[in-house]
Amino acid sequence: MNEEFKNTLGIIGNSFAIQEIKQIIKQVAPTDITVLITGESGVGKEVIAKALHTSSLRSQKPMITVNCGAIPEGIIESELFGHEKGSFTGAGDTRKGYFEIADGGTIFLDEIGELPLSTQAKFLRVLENGEFMRVGSNITRKVDVRIIAATNRNLENGVRENSFRKDLYFRLRSININIPPLRDRKEDIPLFIEYFAKNFAERNNTHVEGFSMDAMEVLINYRWDGNVRQLKNTIESLFVINKGNLIEANDVRKQLNTYQDYQIEFVQPQRNLPVHTHKTSEQVERELIYRALLEIKNDVVDIKQFINNYAESKPALNESYLETNNSSYDEDLTLDEMDKRYIIKILQKYHGNRRLAAKKLNISERTLYRKIHEFGLNGK
Ligand SMILES: Nc1ncnc2c1ncn2[C@@H]1O[C@H](COP(=O)(O)OP(=O)(O)OP(=O)(O)O)[C@@H](O)[C@H]1O
Ligand SMILES: [Mg+2]
Numbered sequence: 167m168n169e170e171f172k173n174t175l176g177i178i179g180n181s182f183a184i185q186e187i188k189q190i191i192k193q194v195a196p197t198d199i200t201v202l203i204t205g206e207s208g209v210g211k212e213v214i215a216k217a218l219h220t221s222s223l224r225s226q227k228p229m230i231t232v233n234c235g236a237i238p239e240g241i242i243e244s245e246l247f248g249h250e251k252g253s254f255t256g257a258g259d260t261r262k263g264y265f266e267i268a269d270g271g272t273i274f275l276d277e278i279g280e281l282p283l284s285t286q287a288k289f290l291r292v293l294e295n296g297e298f299m300r301v302g303s304n305i306t307r308k309v310d311v312r313i314i315a316a317t318n319r320n321l322e323n324g325v326r327e328n329s330f331r332k333d334l335y336f337r338l339r340s341i342n343i344n345i346p347p348l349r350d351r352k353e354d355i356p357l358f359i360e361y362f363a364k365n366f367a368e369r370n371n372t373h374v375e376g377f378s379m380d381a382m383e384v385l386i387n388y389r390w391d392g393n394v395r396q397l398k399n400t401i402e403s404l405f406v407i408n409k410g411n412l413i414e415a416n417d418v419r420k421q422l423n424t425y426q427d428y429q430i431e432f433v434q435p436q437r438n439l440p441v442h443t444h445k446t447s448e449q450v451e452r453e454l455i456y457r458a459l460l461e462i463k464n465d466v467v468d469i470k471q472f473i474n475n476y477a478e479s480k481p482a483l484n485e486s487y488l489e490t491n492n493s494s495y496d497e498d499l500t501l502d503e504m505d506k507r508y509i510i511k512i513l514q515k516y517h518g519n520r521r522l523a524a525k526k527l528n529i530s531e532r533t534l535y536r537k538i539h540e541f542g543l544n545g546k
Pocket of ligand 2: 211212
């Protein structure tokens with residue numbers, strides 16, 4: 167692979183897996199073949215999608231990114247394929263969908279596993295021959311769009327559970343770039359650290375000393391469940407906390423412990439209560455506080471449900487994402503503001519990992535995406 171091509175990709179990593187991925191990109195980028203990118207949250211699926219687009223012949227045209235999990239089921243078809251004026255309540259004007267907007271370029275369908283079954287057939291059609299119809303129209307339209315899809319879900323399970331069409335799955339997986347989790351390509355970690363450090367220093371016009379050897383070892387051997395995103399957040403937090411001074415192993419451990427605590431909490435099946443095998447008095451105390459807060463939370467959820475049913479005659483809310491700890495409760499806040507603050511907090515707690523955050527919030531990822539969008543939290 168020539169140096170120039172390597173550099174234009176903007177993909178950090180020299181592990182065997184990443185070298186192979188760069189090779190596949192080089193081969194498939196100039197074609198119009200559909201590519202499915204898979205991998206855990208934060209591994210770099212969007213980075214790979216962008217590299218595919220920028221090294222394709224379509225690079226001068228736009229790449230439209232659509233997060234299928236973020237769009238409510240009811241409007242996803244009209245968002246993707248457009249609609250005719252008056253085709254449904256609220257469709258005041260005729261509107262182009264993302265496929266038409268991306269004509270000539272690339273469309274990146276993120277979280278493809280979230281695509282509702284009813285939309286999958288239409289998606290398969292556009293995948294096969296570029297044809298689709300706007301909602302409320304019977305005119306077949308055609309676009310010239312390169313499709314890249316990504317998911318952190320196991321689509322095979324979706325097929326087994328009948329939530330994902332088998333034919334679509336087979337069609338999508340013909341070219342599959344699977345990005346392994348960071349813990350399986352540890353040799354890339356020092357490269358990422360160097361890259362994030364340089365980046366941070368440049369962005370903040372500052373100098374950072376970096377990490378001691380021991381600190382590097384801790385970083386390299388950590389599990390990184392949130393993958394590159396978590397590594398990036400951790401590195402940047404450490405630079406801020408340590409004000410650019412040399413970071414030692416203990417500083418790293420301290421920073422990572424916070425995250426580990428959340429992991430312990432996350433794997434508990436029962437209402438997110440932490441259960442420790444060898445509890446210290448502090449842990450017992452914390453658990454009691456959690457229980458008390460949970461009781462309060464349940465009460466608030468009940469009240470919220472009551473208000474919703476009574477005032478708006480809406481169906482009962484079965485999603486609870488109210489505060490479970492005591493830091494930001496304020497009598498004067500609206501329910502929306504409380505929701506928003508709590509979601510921000512949980513997202514920060516899980517370093518932006520939406521899957522973990524949704525689990526913690528006890529809502530579906532789709533609902534979380536919707537809330538993020540609704541509250542304008544995309545950059546958080
Ligand atoms: N190989 C890489 N080179 C450079 N940056 C990377 C690489 N992999 C990941 N990153 C960085 O890590 C972060 C997460 O990457 P990205 O958003 O592409 O992950 P993702 O797999 O799409 O995550 P999610 O499943 O949560 O959407 C981004 O800040 C991205 O720039
Ligand atoms: Mg992504």
